[in-house]
Amino acid sequence: MHPIQILILGGTSEAAALARLLAGRTDIGAMISLAGRTKNPAPLPIPHRIGGFGGPEGLAAFLAENRVAALVDATHPFADRMSANAVAAARMSGVPLLALRRPAWQAQAGDRWTEVADAEAAVAALGARPRRVFLTTGRLELPAFLAAPQHFYLVRSVDAPEALPPLSRLILARGPFAEDDECALMQAEGIEAVVTKNSGGTATYGKIAAARRLGLPVILLRRPAVAEVETVSTAEEALAWIERRV
Ligand code: NAP
DSSP states (O other): OOTTSEEEEOSSHHHHHHHHHHHTOSSOOEEEEEOSOSSSOOOOSSOEEESOOSHHHHHHHHHHHTTOOEEEEOOOTTOHHHHHHHHHHHHHHTOOEEEEOOOOOOOOTTOEEEEESSHHHHHHHHOSSOOEEEEOSOGGGGGGGGGOTTSEEEEEESSOOSOOOSSEEEEEOOSOOOHHHHHHHHHHTTOOEEEEEOOOSSTTTHHHHHHHHHTOEEEEEOOOOOOOOOEESSHHHHHHHHHTTO
Protein backbone atom coordinates (compact mmCIF):
# COMPACT_ATOMS: atom_id res chain seq x y z
CA MET A 1 0.00 0.00 0.00
CA HIS A 2 1.18 3.52 -0.79
CA PRO A 3 2.17 5.23 2.51
CA ILE A 4 0.49 8.64 2.01
CA GLN A 5 -2.30 8.50 -0.53
CA ILE A 6 -4.26 11.16 1.35
CA LEU A 7 -2.82 14.19 3.10
CA ILE A 8 -5.17 15.88 5.57
CA LEU A 9 -4.35 19.40 6.69
CA GLY A 10 -5.67 19.25 10.23
CA GLY A 11 -5.96 21.05 13.54
CA THR A 12 -9.74 20.71 13.88
CA SER A 13 -12.27 18.26 15.27
CA GLU A 14 -13.44 17.57 11.68
CA ALA A 15 -9.91 16.53 10.68
CA ALA A 16 -9.72 14.27 13.75
CA ALA A 17 -13.11 12.75 12.86
CA LEU A 18 -11.89 12.01 9.33
CA ALA A 19 -8.72 10.47 10.77
CA ARG A 20 -10.87 8.19 12.92
CA LEU A 21 -12.85 7.10 9.85
CA LEU A 22 -9.62 6.32 8.00
CA ALA A 23 -7.84 4.66 10.93
CA GLY A 24 -9.20 1.18 10.38
CA ARG A 25 -8.80 1.27 6.59
CA THR A 26 -5.98 -0.91 5.30
CA ASP A 27 -6.80 0.13 1.72
CA ILE A 28 -6.19 3.88 2.20
CA GLY A 29 -2.93 5.33 3.48
CA ALA A 30 -3.52 8.69 5.14
CA MET A 31 -1.43 11.20 7.03
CA ILE A 32 -2.55 14.23 8.99
CA SER A 33 -0.53 17.45 9.14
CA LEU A 34 -0.56 19.83 12.09
CA ALA A 35 0.93 23.32 12.28
CA GLY A 36 2.38 22.73 15.75
CA ARG A 37 0.53 25.59 17.44
CA THR A 38 -0.89 23.44 20.26
CA LYS A 39 1.63 22.17 22.82
CA ASN A 40 -0.15 18.87 23.50
CA PRO A 41 -2.33 18.03 20.52
CA ALA A 42 -5.04 15.46 21.11
CA PRO A 43 -3.80 11.96 20.12
CA LEU A 44 -4.55 10.97 16.52
CA PRO A 45 -5.29 7.45 15.25
CA ILE A 46 -3.29 7.81 11.99
CA PRO A 47 0.31 8.90 11.28
CA HIS A 48 0.95 12.61 11.55
CA ARG A 49 3.60 15.20 10.81
CA ILE A 50 4.05 18.59 12.53
CA GLY A 51 5.17 21.97 11.18
CA GLY A 52 4.81 24.22 8.15
CA PHE A 53 5.74 23.04 4.65
CA GLY A 54 7.40 26.29 3.61
CA GLY A 55 4.61 28.00 1.68
CA PRO A 56 2.68 26.67 -1.31
CA GLU A 57 5.89 25.59 -3.07
CA GLY A 58 6.90 23.53 -0.05
CA LEU A 59 3.51 21.88 0.13
CA ALA A 60 3.54 21.18 -3.63
CA ALA A 61 6.99 19.59 -3.25
CA PHE A 62 5.74 17.43 -0.34
CA LEU A 63 2.77 16.27 -2.44
CA ALA A 64 5.04 15.37 -5.35
CA GLU A 65 7.75 13.66 -3.26
CA ASN A 66 5.23 11.50 -1.47
CA ARG A 67 3.09 10.95 -4.58
CA VAL A 68 0.00 12.07 -2.66
CA ALA A 69 -3.19 11.26 -4.59
CA ALA A 70 -5.54 13.74 -2.90
CA LEU A 71 -5.38 16.62 -0.45
CA VAL A 72 -8.04 17.43 2.13
CA ASP A 73 -7.92 20.89 3.68
CA ALA A 74 -9.60 20.33 7.03
CA THR A 75 -7.98 23.34 8.72
CA HIS A 76 -9.94 25.80 10.83
CA PRO A 77 -12.06 28.34 8.90
CA PHE A 78 -9.75 31.08 10.24
CA ALA A 79 -6.56 29.36 9.02
CA ASP A 80 -6.83 31.30 5.75
CA ARG A 81 -3.13 31.28 4.88
CA MET A 82 -2.93 27.51 4.97
CA SER A 83 -6.14 27.23 2.94
CA ALA A 84 -4.75 29.61 0.30
CA ASN A 85 -1.52 27.59 0.24
CA ALA A 86 -3.52 24.39 -0.27
CA VAL A 87 -5.31 25.89 -3.28
CA ALA A 88 -2.03 27.09 -4.81
CA ALA A 89 -0.18 23.81 -4.13
CA ALA A 90 -3.02 21.73 -5.55
CA ARG A 91 -2.96 23.86 -8.69
CA MET A 92 0.85 23.55 -9.01
CA SER A 93 0.94 19.81 -8.46
CA GLY A 94 -2.36 18.79 -10.11
CA VAL A 95 -3.42 16.98 -6.92
CA PRO A 96 -7.21 17.13 -6.36
CA LEU A 97 -8.24 19.24 -3.35
CA LEU A 98 -11.28 19.02 -1.11
CA ALA A 99 -12.11 21.44 1.70
CA LEU A 100 -13.72 19.94 4.80
CA ARG A 101 -15.17 22.99 6.50
CA ARG A 102 -17.97 23.35 9.00
CA PRO A 103 -20.63 25.89 8.01
CA ALA A 104 -20.59 29.25 9.80
CA TRP A 105 -23.10 29.85 12.61
CA GLN A 106 -26.19 31.78 11.53
CA ALA A 107 -27.94 34.27 13.81
CA GLN A 108 -31.24 33.13 15.28
CA ALA A 109 -34.11 35.06 16.88
CA GLY A 110 -32.84 36.38 20.20
CA ASP A 111 -29.19 36.59 19.17
CA ARG A 112 -27.60 40.01 19.73
CA TRP A 113 -24.62 39.78 17.37
CA THR A 114 -22.25 42.44 16.13
CA GLU A 115 -20.18 40.98 13.31
CA VAL A 116 -16.71 42.43 12.85
CA ALA A 117 -13.78 41.84 10.48
CA ASP A 118 -10.99 41.24 13.00
CA ALA A 119 -9.80 41.49 16.60
CA GLU A 120 -9.05 45.23 16.30
CA ALA A 121 -12.63 45.86 15.17
CA ALA A 122 -13.87 43.71 18.07
CA VAL A 123 -11.91 45.92 20.49
CA ALA A 124 -13.53 49.00 18.94
CA ALA A 125 -16.97 47.40 19.21
CA LEU A 126 -16.49 46.80 22.95
CA GLY A 127 -16.40 50.58 23.41
CA ALA A 128 -14.79 52.76 26.06
CA ARG A 129 -16.97 51.85 29.07
CA PRO A 130 -15.37 49.06 31.14
CA ARG A 131 -17.18 45.76 30.62
CA ARG A 132 -16.79 42.18 31.77
CA VAL A 133 -15.92 40.24 28.62
CA PHE A 134 -15.78 36.52 27.89
CA LEU A 135 -12.97 36.27 25.31
CA THR A 136 -12.56 33.02 23.36
CA THR A 137 -10.94 34.15 20.12
CA GLY A 138 -7.81 32.10 20.74
CA ARG A 139 -4.48 33.22 22.15
CA LEU A 140 -3.09 34.50 18.85
CA GLU A 141 -5.77 37.22 18.68
CA LEU A 142 -5.19 38.28 22.28
CA PRO A 143 -2.58 41.05 21.75
CA ALA A 144 -5.24 43.30 20.15
CA PHE A 145 -7.17 43.36 23.44
CA LEU A 146 -4.16 44.68 25.37
CA ALA A 147 -5.11 48.03 23.77
CA ALA A 148 -8.35 48.08 25.82
CA PRO A 149 -7.16 47.38 29.39
CA GLN A 150 -10.23 49.01 30.97
CA HIS A 151 -12.25 45.82 30.42
CA PHE A 152 -12.11 42.67 32.55
CA TYR A 153 -11.48 39.62 30.34
CA LEU A 154 -12.35 36.06 31.14
CA VAL A 155 -9.92 34.49 28.66
CA ARG A 156 -10.34 30.88 27.60
CA SER A 157 -7.79 29.17 25.36
CA VAL A 158 -6.15 25.79 24.82
CA ASP A 159 -2.61 27.04 25.54
CA ALA A 160 -1.62 30.00 27.72
CA PRO A 161 -1.23 33.32 25.86
CA GLU A 162 2.11 35.11 26.09
CA ALA A 163 0.57 38.20 27.73
CA LEU A 164 -2.77 38.79 29.40
CA PRO A 165 -4.62 42.09 29.85
CA PRO A 166 -4.17 43.51 33.39
CA LEU A 167 -7.75 42.73 34.44
CA SER A 168 -8.24 39.13 33.42
CA ARG A 169 -8.65 35.53 34.46
CA LEU A 170 -7.35 32.68 32.33
CA ILE A 171 -9.11 29.37 31.85
CA LEU A 172 -7.11 26.73 29.98
CA ALA A 173 -9.54 24.29 28.40
CA ARG A 174 -10.30 22.43 25.20
CA GLY A 175 -13.93 22.00 24.04
CA PRO A 176 -16.56 20.73 23.69
CA PHE A 177 -18.38 23.06 26.07
CA ALA A 178 -22.04 22.48 26.98
CA GLU A 179 -24.59 25.31 26.90
CA ASP A 180 -25.61 24.87 30.56
CA ASP A 181 -21.98 25.00 31.72
CA GLU A 182 -21.32 28.10 29.59
CA CYS A 183 -24.42 29.76 31.08
CA ALA A 184 -23.30 28.99 34.63
CA LEU A 185 -19.77 30.25 33.92
CA MET A 186 -20.97 33.52 32.39
CA GLN A 187 -23.37 34.14 35.28
CA ALA A 188 -20.76 33.34 37.94
CA GLU A 189 -18.29 35.75 36.27
CA GLY A 190 -20.87 38.51 35.71
CA ILE A 191 -20.13 38.49 31.97
CA GLU A 192 -21.64 41.39 29.97
CA ALA A 193 -20.37 40.60 26.46
CA VAL A 194 -18.89 37.65 24.57
CA VAL A 195 -16.15 38.05 21.95
CA THR A 196 -15.50 35.05 19.73
CA LYS A 197 -14.84 33.83 16.21
CA ASN A 198 -17.57 32.48 13.95
CA SER A 199 -15.93 29.07 14.04
CA GLY A 200 -19.10 27.08 13.30
CA GLY A 201 -19.66 23.50 14.44
CA THR A 202 -21.17 22.16 17.62
CA ALA A 203 -18.18 21.88 19.99
CA THR A 204 -18.05 25.58 20.89
CA TYR A 205 -21.61 26.63 20.05
CA GLY A 206 -22.61 26.40 23.74
CA LYS A 207 -21.41 29.94 24.48
CA ILE A 208 -23.49 31.34 21.59
CA ALA A 209 -26.62 29.57 22.83
CA ALA A 210 -25.84 30.58 26.42
CA ALA A 211 -25.41 34.24 25.43
CA ARG A 212 -28.79 34.11 23.66
CA ARG A 213 -30.38 32.58 26.77
CA LEU A 214 -28.88 35.27 28.99
CA GLY A 215 -29.66 38.10 26.52
CA LEU A 216 -25.97 39.01 26.22
CA PRO A 217 -24.37 40.72 23.20
CA VAL A 218 -21.87 38.71 21.15
CA ILE A 219 -19.12 40.35 19.10
CA LEU A 220 -18.37 37.83 16.41
CA LEU A 221 -15.27 37.83 14.22
CA ARG A 222 -16.38 37.18 10.66
CA ARG A 223 -14.62 34.40 8.71
CA PRO A 224 -11.87 35.44 6.35
CA ALA A 225 -12.71 35.02 2.67
CA VAL A 226 -11.14 31.93 1.11
CA ALA A 227 -10.95 30.74 -2.50
CA GLU A 228 -13.87 28.65 -3.70
CA VAL A 229 -13.01 24.96 -3.79
CA GLU A 230 -15.10 21.82 -3.66
CA THR A 231 -16.28 21.77 -0.05
CA VAL A 232 -18.04 19.34 2.26
CA SER A 233 -19.01 19.85 5.88
CA THR A 234 -18.74 16.37 7.40
CA ALA A 235 -16.01 13.76 7.75
CA GLU A 236 -18.33 11.15 6.21
CA GLU A 237 -18.74 13.24 3.05
CA ALA A 238 -14.98 13.72 2.90
CA LEU A 239 -14.48 9.94 3.17
CA ALA A 240 -16.88 9.37 0.26
CA TRP A 241 -14.87 11.89 -1.83
CA ILE A 242 -11.62 10.13 -0.87
CA GLU A 243 -13.02 6.71 -1.78
CA ARG A 244 -13.79 8.00 -5.27
CA ARG A 245 -10.13 8.99 -5.70
CA VAL A 246 -8.08 6.04 -4.42
P1 NAP B 1 -2.55 30.01 9.08
O1 NAP B 1 -2.33 31.38 9.61
O2 NAP B 1 -3.53 29.83 7.99
O3 NAP B 1 -1.18 29.36 8.57
C1 NAP B 1 0.08 29.90 8.87
C2 NAP B 1 1.13 28.89 8.48
O4 NAP B 1 1.15 27.81 9.39
C3 NAP B 1 0.91 28.27 7.13
O5 NAP B 1 1.38 29.10 6.10
C4 NAP B 1 1.67 26.96 7.27
O6 NAP B 1 3.08 27.18 7.16
C5 NAP B 1 1.41 26.59 8.71
N1 NAP B 1 0.27 25.70 8.87
C6 NAP B 1 -1.01 26.01 9.16
N2 NAP B 1 -1.77 24.93 9.27
C7 NAP B 1 -0.96 23.87 9.03
C8 NAP B 1 -1.15 22.47 9.02
N3 NAP B 1 -2.35 21.91 9.29
N4 NAP B 1 -0.06 21.69 8.73
C9 NAP B 1 1.15 22.23 8.48
N5 NAP B 1 1.39 23.55 8.49
C10 NAP B 1 0.36 24.37 8.77
O7 NAP B 1 -2.90 29.02 10.28
P2 NAP B 1 -3.39 29.34 11.79
O8 NAP B 1 -4.65 30.13 11.73
O9 NAP B 1 -2.24 29.83 12.58
O10 NAP B 1 -3.77 27.86 12.25
C11 NAP B 1 -2.75 26.93 12.53
C12 NAP B 1 -3.39 25.59 12.84
O11 NAP B 1 -4.28 25.71 13.94
C13 NAP B 1 -4.17 25.00 11.69
O12 NAP B 1 -3.87 23.63 11.61
C14 NAP B 1 -5.63 25.22 12.08
O13 NAP B 1 -6.47 24.20 11.59
C15 NAP B 1 -5.53 25.21 13.60
N6 NAP B 1 -6.54 26.07 14.25
C16 NAP B 1 -6.60 27.38 13.94
C17 NAP B 1 -7.56 28.18 14.56
C18 NAP B 1 -7.69 29.63 14.24
O14 NAP B 1 -8.57 30.28 14.83
N7 NAP B 1 -6.89 30.18 13.33
C19 NAP B 1 -8.44 27.60 15.51
C20 NAP B 1 -8.33 26.25 15.79
C21 NAP B 1 -7.38 25.48 15.16
P3 NAP B 1 3.85 26.95 5.78
O15 NAP B 1 3.46 28.08 4.89
O16 NAP B 1 5.29 26.95 6.19
O17 NAP B 1 3.41 25.62 5.22
